[in-house]
Amino acid sequence: MEGRETLDKARERIIETIAQNIHLYGLTASAGRQYGTMFFHDEPMTLDDMTEELGMSKTSMSTSVRALAELKLVERAWVRGVRKDLYQVKDDWYQSFINLFSIKWRRSISLQSVAVKKSLRELEQLKNNPDISEELKEIVEMDINKLQYARDYFDWLDRLIDAFEDHDIFDLVPLKEGNGE
Amino acid sequence: MEGRETLDKARERIIETIAQNIHLYGLTASAGRQYGTMFFHDEPMTLDDMTEELGMSKTSMSTSVRALAELKLVERAWVRGVRKDLYQVKDDWYQSFINLFSIKWRRSISLQSVAVKKSLRELEQLKNNPDISEELKEIVEMDINKLQYARDYFDWLDRLIDAFEDHDIFDLVPLKEGNGE
DNA sequence: TTGTTTGTACAGTAAAAACTGTACAAAGTT
DNA sequence: AACTTTGTACAGTTTTTACTGTACAAACAA
Structure with missing residues (x-):
């Protein structure tokens, strides 16, 4: 198997596991997938990045990132020169x-x-x-x-x-x- | 207000509050209402008692009491002479x-x-x-x-x-x- | 044995939640 | 000012979950 493929599979397993368990935090599997994606994404992400990555509507990304932020699982980030809202997982x-x-x-x-x-x-x-x-x-x-x-x-x-x-x-x-x- | 009425209102407030918050245990509001009802009911209850008290189908009572039992929020009780399954809240x-x-x-x-x-x-x-x-x-x-x-x-x-x-x-x-x- | 009672499996229905697309307000750019 | 970009409110749709009624198996009674 190609190296990048191995990496992606290893990540995907973790993301899906988070998705299946985040209901303990009262969140949906989609929000969990979003969280997991951001967890491995080393730069802060925009809503459009998430739409791209997860193949879901921007509206959905907006509402679920809000739920993640309310629980302080993610936070907004500021990067100079970027006008879009940026989010990243809180790593503690x-x-x-x-x-x-x-x-x-x-x-x-x-x-x-x-x-x-x-x-x-x-x-x-x-x-x-x-x-x-x-x-x-x-x-x-x-x-x-x-x-x-x-x-x-x-x-x-x-x-x-x-x-x-x-x-x-x-x-x-x-x-x-x-x-x- | 009549005394019994005051009592029932005081109980109802608690039952409804439990119902609104039991999602933290991953349970539905109905299961919470069932739990609250059993909490104030001093004898163990049968599925038929619950159907009567909550005005819901026996099937529903069966499935949600199962969910409550799985989390050990309620337990089965045995009373001599009673053939129906009996349930009561675990009081710790x-x-x-x-x-x-x-x-x-x-x-x-x-x-x-x-x-x-x-x-x-x-x-x-x-x-x-x-x-x-x-x-x-x-x-x-x-x-x-x-x-x-x-x-x-x-x-x-x-x-x-x-x-x-x-x-x-x-x-x-x-x-x-x-x-x- | 036959008849009764009791709990639940299962299929179908009703209600709720998740998700999408459109439309628009707010903020930024030229 | 006019134009562009971005996030989200809202209405409508799809999907999921909760709930009901029927049917039946298991346990008990006669």
Whole structure:
């Protein structure tokens, strides 16, 4: 087999594997293919480059590169003399993993915490209402327990993400040597 | 407002919030609603109970409870005298979080590691091929570096999940008091 | 055995998501 | 100013996913 062919096959395998697994980041296989392509492309790429490389519409390239950028998997680059928007992958994968939590999980936890706290307040008040039956009160108390558990859990998740963001996680799970942490 | 009504609204808010956020576990909103319903339902539920409660087909309940069980968010329960399959939520949410990584992430990491190692082997061999041009060799060496980085990253992720599974993570990010760890 | 209950495979349908092409606004160029 | 280039909003289409209903196999009951 020709050398360049071997190289391309080796790359293609990685790109396709990324495409098949990036759903863990809530992204589509196409976005994954785009990411993988940029990963091996050593210069920053324009939307037209991606259209060319992936054979998809420029509109698609625009929307999915946006999704990648929102998760900070790629970033814009500036090269003098180039007017088109340029994108390149952010090459710190550890940070990208952390960003998934900082961005997607943090938002989700916040929404869920708000809901839990609101329901908790309502149920605490209901519990103290003297008009409710003993039977209902017992159910309310059980639900309060469940929601307190949920509140603690989301608080823990928040602290976990703090530990990611502060890089304390690397004390517990160290990088290999020579990884520059 | 009637007491029972307050309770139901408080529950409904939580169930809907779970439904809107369970995509982080790769599950559909319907599966989230099913999970939330079971969370507040103190007895284990049958597929027919769920059909009743959620107004969806039994087939749907069957497939989505399967997805929930695969992620170990719910488990089967046995109650003497009941012939139907019974399901209940697993009430350790910390463990459920860990299970997400043990199950979904671990599988994904394994697939990606295999691909990376395979491509790495091919490129190492290509690099040592004396017939390739100097130009190509340089590209190959850069790709090898990238794949070594990827290999190290997946190795780190694997060790991170080990730390989750071994509960070492709770040394770094402790539970609140009274959470039974 | 025959009859009943229960879960799910499978085919078909409905709904949602991904993708494309056109059209246009914003910014740059001459 | 007029013209060009670039990114994206939006409408329409294609593809995928979620969901339903039927049919049936497995397990149990009589």
